[in-house]
Amino acid sequence: MSERKKKSLTTISYKDALPHYHCRSEVTFGNLLTPRLKPRISLDKHRSPSSSFSTSEANSPNKKAASSFNDACSRTNKKEKHIFKELETIIERNSNLKTSLQKSSLEIELNKKSLTIERMQKEINEKNSKIFELENQINDMLKNKNFCEAQLSKGQSKKMEDYGAENMENTKNVYSNYEPQIVMDFLSNKEEQYKKKIDEVTAEKSKLQSKVNEMAKIIYNCQRENRILKEMRSHLTIITEQQENQVFLNLLIEENELLKEEIQSLSEKASEIPNNKVSELGNDLYIIMMELSQLLKITNAMYTEHKVDLVFLLGLTERKQLDTGNQWEKCRIMAKNIKSDMDELKKLISDVYAENCGEGCSVK
Numbered sequence: 413m414s415e416r417k418k419k420s421l422t423t424i425s426y427k428d429a430l431p432h433y434h435c436r437s438e439v440t441f442g443n444l445l446t447p448r449l450k451p452r453i454s455l456d457k458h459r460s461p462s463s464s465f466s467t468s469e470a471n472s473p474n475k476k477a478a479s480s481f482n483d484a485c486s487r488t489n490k491k492e493k494h495i496f497k498e499l500e501t502i503i504e505r506n507s508n509l510k511t512s513l514q515k516s517s518l519e520i521e522l523n524k525k526s527l528t529i530e531r532m533q534k535e536i537n538e539k540n541s542k543i544f545e546l547e548n549q550i551n552d553m554l555k556n557k558n559f560c561e562a563q564l565s566k567g568q569s570k571k572m573e574d575y576g577a578e579n580m581e582n583t584k585n586v587y588s589n590y591e592p593q594i595v596m597d598f599l600s601n602k603e604e605q606y607k608k609k610i611d612e613v614t615a616e617k618s619k620l621q622s623k624v625n626e627m628a629k630i631i632y633n634c635q636r637e638n639r640i641l642k643e644m645r646s647h648l649t650i651i652t653e654q655q656e657n658q659v660f661l662n663l664l665i666e667e668n669e670l671l672k673e674e675i676q677s678l679s680e681k682a683s684e685i686p687n688n689k690v691s692e693l694g695n696d697l698y699i700i701m702m703e704l705s706q707l708l709k710i711t712n713a714m715y716t717e718h719k720v721d722l723v724f725l726l727g728l729t730e731r732k733q734l735d736t737g738n739q740w741e742k743c744r745i746m747a748k749n750i751k752s753d754m755d756e757l758k759k760l761i762s763d764v765y766a767e768n769c770g771e772g773c774s775v776k
Contacts, residue, residue, distance in 0.1 A: 522634050529627045532620050539617040546606045546613070553603050697746040704753045711760055 522631060522638070525627050525631050525634070529624055529631070532624045532627070536617055536620050536624070539613050539620070543610055543613050543617070546610050550603055550606050550610075553606070694743045694746065697743055697750065701746050701750050701753070704750055704757070708753050708757050708760070711757065711764075
């Protein structure tokens with residue numbers, strides 16, 4: 413490949429791509445996303461018109477090239493953002509899957525071991541059925557062997573098919589064309605072979621059983637570990653909840669104390685307000701009662717034509733502030749006294765009015 417082609421694949425000179433512009437550095441595939449372009453517009457007034465392009469001639473192709481280049485950069489940026497977004501989604505999904513796999517790794521391992529034990533147990537059952545089949549075949553051979561030995565002990569050397577239907581019950585038709593000795597030897601060899609197979613199958617069965625026992629121990633340990641982990645996790649959860657509850661309880665206790673203080677303060681303020689109001693009302697009632705009492709005394713003195721001194725008229729000796737104590741009870745007593753004085757004053761005024769006017773007066 414020529415140097416020019418290599419250059420076109422790796423490095424693009426901005427002068428070749430966009431004429432009448434200049435770039436601070438060559439544009440490569442690595443920095444296509446962030447191009448740094450500046451238009452080069454000639455401002456030299458002393459250049460001849462023949463050696464320079466007009467504004468309309470220079471700008472139209474440059475604008476098109478710059479626009480296409482910016483569009484390509486924008487599309488590349490959008491594509492890159494989309495790819496990064498997909499990568500973030502894939503990473504988050506992978507993290508979630510990894511977390512779920514870590515959480516369920518012990519259960520998966522237990523399931524695998526359980527499946528392995530089931531498979532081994534199935535193989536053991538197959539071995540047992542095979543052993544049972546071989547033992548049945550050996551029993552049949554032993555019956556045939558015993559029959560042949562009985563015939564040989566009698567000195568008979570005829571073929572098996574010559575003994576009739578009664579003697580053929582314990583033999584197979586495949587041996588009917590052979591002498592009893594040959595059949596007995598053949599059955600003895602078969603018996604030995606079957607016994608060897610039984611021994612082999614029994615050995616395989618023992619190995620499988622030992623593996624099953626090992627797997628059962630592993631599963632037991634895994635289940636025990638899983639139970640311990642669950643208990644620890646539950647215990648840690650309970651401890652965490654207890655700590656959170658204790659913190660919440662402490663906050664409630666502090667808030668309760670603050671509420672108690674606020675209630676106490678409000679109660680004190682509430683008790684002070686009625687007492688102050690009742691105290692003011694009591695003082696006003698006391699003043700009214702004293703003035704009414706003085707008015708009653710003055711009216712009574714005038715009615716009886718007694719002399720009244722200035723101090724008595726002003727009632728200075730009678731004026732005093734209401735004592736402290738149960739203000740409400742004192743106000744109630746003063747109101748009762750005021751009512752009694754008012755009744756007495758009304759009666760006295762009525763008597764004075766009756767004496768001065770006589771029967772000829774009319775009350776309007």
